[in-house]
Amino acid sequence: MKLSCLWFACVLILASSSLAQRLPETATPENYKLSFTPDFAKSSFRGEETIRLRLLKPAAQVVLNAVDINFEEVTVTAGKSSQTAKVSLDKQNEQATLSVDHTLPAGPVTIQIKYAGILNEQLRGFYLGKQDNGHRYAATQFEATDARRAFPSFDEPAYKATFDLTIVADKGMTVISNTKPLSDVASPSADKHTVHFATTPKMSCYLLAFVIGDFEFIEGSADGIPIRVYTNPGKKDLATFALATAEHTLHYYDHYFGIKYPYGKLDLIGLSDFGPGAMENTACITYREALLLLDEKHASVDAKKYVASVIAHEMAHQWFGDLVTMQWWNDLWLNEGFATWMSSKPIEAWKPEWHVELNDVRDTTQALNADSLENTHPIHQEARTADEILELADVITYDKTASVLRMLEFYLGEDTFRAGVNAYLRKHAYGNAAAADFWNSMTQVSKKPVDKIMSTFVEQPGPPFVSVKAQCQGSSGEVDLEQQRYTYDRAKFEVGNDQLWDVPICMQSAAGNPSQKCELLSRKHQDVPLSACSPWVDANAGAHGYYRSGYDAEALRSLAKNAESSLSPADRMMLLSDVWASVHVDRNKIGDYLVVADGLQSDRTPQVMNVMVTQLEYIGRYLITDSDQQAYRSWVRNLLAPVAADVGWEKKPGESEETESLRGHLMRGLGGVAHDPATEALAQKLSEQALDDPFSVDPELAANALPVAAADGDAAFYDKVLEHLKTAKTPQQKTLYQQTLVAFTNPALVTRTLNYASSEARSQDSDLIIGRVMRNPHAEKIAWDFVRSRWGSSEKSDNAFGGASAAALVASTGTFCDSEMRDQVKQFFTSHPVPTAERRLKQALEQIGYCIDMKDRQGPQLASWLQSQGSHAGR
Numbered sequence: 001m002k003l004s005c006l007w008f009a010c011v012l013i014l015a016s017s018s019l020a021q022r023l024p025e026t027a028t029p030e031n032y033k034l035s036f037t038p039d040f041a042k043s044s045f046r047g048e049e050t051i052r053l054r055l056l057k058p059a060a061q062v063v064l065n066a067v068d069i070n071f072e073e074v075t076v077t078a079g080k081s082s083q084t085a086k087v088s089l090d091k092q093n094e095q096a097t098l099s100v101d102h103t104l105p106a107g108p109v110t111i112q113i114k115y116a117g118i119l120n121e122q123l124r125g126f127y128l129g130k131q132d133n134g135h136r137y138a139a140t141q142f143e144a145t146d147a148r149r150a151f152p153s154f155d156e157p158a159y160k161a162t163f164d165l166t167i168v169a170d171k172g173m174t175v176i177s178n179t180k181p182l183s184d185v186a187s188p189s190a191d192k193h194t195v196h197f198a199t200t201p202k203m204s205c206y207l208l209a210f211v212i213g214d215f216e217f218i219e220g221s222a223d224g225i226p227i228r229v230y231t232n233p234g235k236k237d238l239a240t241f242a243l244a245t246a247e248h249t250l251h252y253y254d255h256y257f258g259i260k261y262p263y264g265k266l267d268l269i270g271l272s273d274f275g276p277g278a279m280e281n282t283a284c285i286t287y288r289e290a291l292l293l294l295d296e297k298h299a300s301v302d303a304k305k306y307v308a309s310v311i312a313h314e315m316a317h318q319w320f321g322d323l324v325t326m327q328w329w330n331d332l333w334l335n336e337g338f339a340t341w342m343s344s345k346p347i348e349a350w351k352p353e354w355h356v357e358l359n360d361v362r363d364t365t366q367a368l369n370a371d372s373l374e375n376t377h378p379i380h381q382e383a384r385t386a387d388e389i390l391e392l393a394d395v396i397t398y399d400k401t402a403s404v405l406r407m408l409e410f411y412l413g414e415d416t417f418r419a420g421v422n423a424y425l426r427k428h429a430y431g432n433a434a435a436a437d438f439w440n441s442m443t444q445v446s447k448k449p450v451d452k453i454m455s456t457f458v459e460q461p462g463p464p465f466v467s468v469k470a471q472c473q474g475s476s477g478e479v480d481l482e483q484q485r486y487t488y489d490r491a492k493f494e495v496g497n498d499q500l501w502d503v504p505i506c507m508q509s510a511a512g513n514p515s516q517k518c519e520l521l522s523r524k525h526q527d528v529p530l531s532a533c534s535p536w537v538d539a540n541a542g543a544h545g546y547y548r549s550g551y552d553a554e555a556l557r558s559l560a561k562n563a564e565s566s567l568s569p570a571d572r573m574m575l576l577s578d579v580w581a582s583v584h585v586d587r588n589k590i591g592d593y594l595v596v597a598d599g600l601q602s603d604r605t606p607q608v609m610n611v612m613v614t615q616l617e618y619i620g621r622y623l624i625t626d627s628d629q630q631a632y633r634s635w636v637r638n639l640l641a642p643v644a645a646d647v648g649w650e651k652k653p654g655e656s657e658e659t660e661s662l663r664g665h666l667m668r669g670l671g672g673v674a675h676d677p678a679t680e681a682l683a684q685k686l687s688e689q690a691l692d693d694p695f696s697v698d699p700e701l702a703a704n705a706l707p708v709a710a711a712d713g714d715a716a717f718y719d720k721v722l723e724h725l726k727t728a729k730t731p732q733q734k735t736l737y738q739q740t741l742v743a744f745t746n747p748a749l750v751t752r753t754l755n756y757a758s759s760e761a762r763s764q765d766s767d768l769i770i771g772r773v774m775r776n777p778h779a780e781k782i783a784w785d786f787v788r789s790r791w792g793s794s795e796k797s798d799n800a801f802g803g804a805s806a807a808a809l810v811a812s813t814g815t816f817c818d819s820e821m822r823d824q825v826k827q828f829f830t831s832h833p834v835p836t837a838e839r840r841l842k843q844a845l846e847q848i849g850y851c852i853d854m855k856d857r858q859g860p861q862l863a864s865w866l867q868s869q870g871s872h873a874g875r
Helices: 238-255 302-317 333-350 357-373 388-390 397-413 414-428 437-445 450-458 490-495 555-568 569-584 588-601 607-624 625-647 656-673 677-692 701-710 717-728 733-740 749-761 764-772 780-790 809-816 819-831 835-872
Strands: 027-039 044-055 059-065 069-080 081-084 086-090 093-104 107-118 125-130 134-140 163-168 174-177 181-186 193-196 210-213 215-223 224-233 265-272 284-288 323-325 429-434 465-473 474-486 503-509 516-521 525-530 547-548
Touching: 059 284, 059 625, 069 086, 069 093, 081 093, 093 490, 093 525, 134 174, 134 265, 134 284, 163 174, 174 181, 181 764, 210 284, 215 238, 238 265, 238 302, 238 333, 265 302, 284 302, 302 333, 302 357, 302 656, 302 701, 323 333, 323 414, 323 780, 333 357, 333 397, 333 437, 357 397, 357 569, 357 607, 388 835, 397 414, 397 450, 397 503, 414 429, 414 437, 465 503, 474 503, 474 516, 490 547, 503 835, 555 588, 569 588, 569 607, 569 835, 588 625, 588 835, 607 625, 607 656, 607 835, 625 656, 625 780, 625 835, 656 677, 656 701, 677 701, 677 717, 701 717, 701 733, 717 733, 717 749, 717 809, 733 764, 749 764, 749 780, 764 780, 764 809, 780 809, 780 819, 819 835
Parallel strands: 027 163, 224 265, 265 284, 323 429, 465 547
Antiparallel strands: 027 044, 044 107, 059 093, 069 081, 069 107, 086 093, 125 134, 134 210, 163 193, 174 210, 181 193, 215 224, 465 474, 474 525, 503 516
């Protein structure tokens, strides 16, 4: 599953607060025969089910998972004896106990159930959605614990079985599932047709899927596997990029893995209403439209990268997750982390000019940031309740795991790592695996201590911080390395702790042959000799490592002078991130960071610029006082204006798509951070032009110009944006106009955006929009008051915003930087708990506290540094 991170909100969608009580280990399912007859008008469905299972020991009861299921008739058969079962429901544990009068012998048992269920509108289980043309459709979303809402089942990942599915649908409706249809015939009722599907491979319940509605498709193939991309009516022209991506990706995976694509077809389906970003149902992958469809001719390169990466992620799941499934949700990383790690490979091979390896570095830095909170969690984390399971779907499970895997791959070498992965897949195909299964396979293949390395990164929280001290001894050199856990908690970081990792470290320097030296740091202190003395040492060569590097001020000055000439773009991104982390805990001063940023003035890499501008935004929002605002803006303007002058604001013949991204970041930096009058005027001009003709302005530039213009936008400008949002033709246009609405600062217009989000936006977008407004420094208090005033005003007492999860709103409070608002957040969510966001609340309160501390410490130092720069600051 790929969570929707359109604005990096990473929403946990639609969780229940019930216990994920484990089923008793008394039976194992072998096959489900399922028949569904949905009734859209009544928002309900009828189901018939036959479960073939094997009873492990004699019993008079069989326990299944079931929620919102009305059991009508249950028959249990063992041998030639059939009994009518009594059903007792445990709503809290989401279980149904089927009891018979006479004990069933161990061995084959068949359960037949007739029942009725609900077609809900909560984007979970078996649910109803609405297309843009007003037509309704039905779809499924079963991960993690919602298959039980569609059929009584052994709804745990370890209980794999085959499925035989039949759907009775309205005449003319398309029906799609995991396998190819065997037959599609008219039903006895003239307005229905019945579709029978081929038996599925052995898989977990949460990977079963079916979609029923008005859809069209385009099709292609790769390596003999037919591929279809399904869309809502009138949108199949937006599916060509997705089809090309899927074709290339499947071919790449077929050659990478030792097991070729194991299913007979592949369908990708874009849905208007869908909770997660995407879901890896076996051979029937479902997506939000914005993560599958785009106008290839006019979409930005970043939009293409994002859609391609999501497609590649879900397709990687066909091996990591579907073919080999984690034993239990505490090892969700075996699914999600592997799919995240793998997703860059086919895209990098297909589009090397996109430099997706730098997006991997960005993801590593984001994982390091999240992992630096005290309320982080280990990659392998116990999960007992449905809420705890859903809370695991976060940046740690996805991006930290992927980062650790990339580090391990670099340490072992690509060929060895690949051999270990394929050995793991072959051994556990169509079965389940746990953490040790993976690293034991890797250890056996590589003959290196992978089990020790992985256990230190998987089983304990937080990232290592590696302090680097280089010194010369005659003509040779030496680097003293010291490790400890990094945390944003300054007091705890200064004291240190006893955590240790086995860290594969690769260093590079200006001197020596070879220029890189790799070591396994397994002790608290470790001295590493260098063949020559060097004025600087970069402790994370290639940015492959999952750790923070710490340098003193003198070393940073030397690195800053040589960064553009001697460090790769990946190294420069990691250097900016590492220095910023040291500033957080007062190990470096804010001036040290600004020296490094100034040293990268001539950098033309958009990914490096993005990291820098994001950090400059933070400084401008939180650390600058009103009296120093103009001095800071002048410094940022002097830093970025020469780059903008060199690149220019208009596209040049033959330039790369990456340059378009660079312009967008420059617009954000000069217009949004420096408030450069000329850039703000340009943003207004480009915004008006883009609203008059959406295709007349480069999409990356428009995506940044519109929010800059909206910051001072009036009601007339707002009305234009809102009208364009309501008539948007592509998912990317819709996202662009939503991002623009949340950037307005006029209080009346902010309130209009909040009202639109809560009353008109689709439920999956509502909390994303409101959360984004909460992240707008000029609108945060209005949005926070709005959320509190509307909380609990809907049918669901814990959520008033269209049925979507409140976890996103909890997370958004982490951008506050005010002690009074921190107290309000703590008090409000204590009295209005959100079970799916208990950790997120702790993290948000942490983030607010660290921001307040950093502002108090670094704010005065920043003021002094700016004063020392004088009128020519930054140059």
